[in-house]
Amino acid sequence: MATKAKRTYNLSPTTVHRVRELADLPGVARSQDEVVELAVERFYLEVRAREEAAIWEAAADDPSFKAEMNGIAHDFRDGEAWPA
Numbered sequence: 001m002a003t004k005a006k007r008t009y010n011l012s013p014t015t016v017h018r019v020r021e022l023a024d025l026p027g028v029a030r031s032q033d034e035v036v037e038l039a040v041e042r043f044y045l046e047v048r049a050r051e052e053a054a055i056w057e058a059a060a061d062d063p064s065f066k067a068e069m070n071g072i073a074h075d076f077r078d079g080e081a082w083p084a
Helices: 013-024 032-060 063-075
Strands: none
Touching: 013 032, 032 063
């Protein structure tokens, strides 16, 4: 069984209303707690995806990374050309 922690947050009335509204919609969430957990998880994944995209963008401009990837592509070349 997962351990839960009781927390208190100061939320705007609009946010509280939206959490309650979402929890009342059929098939959305079983409780207000689940609405918050789903929202936080989704936001967390979005932030992580942006961080990862920034890392890959920086790698695309890194000459040593590009050289390493070209070396790997060369080592594993099987007759198919890798994208430039």
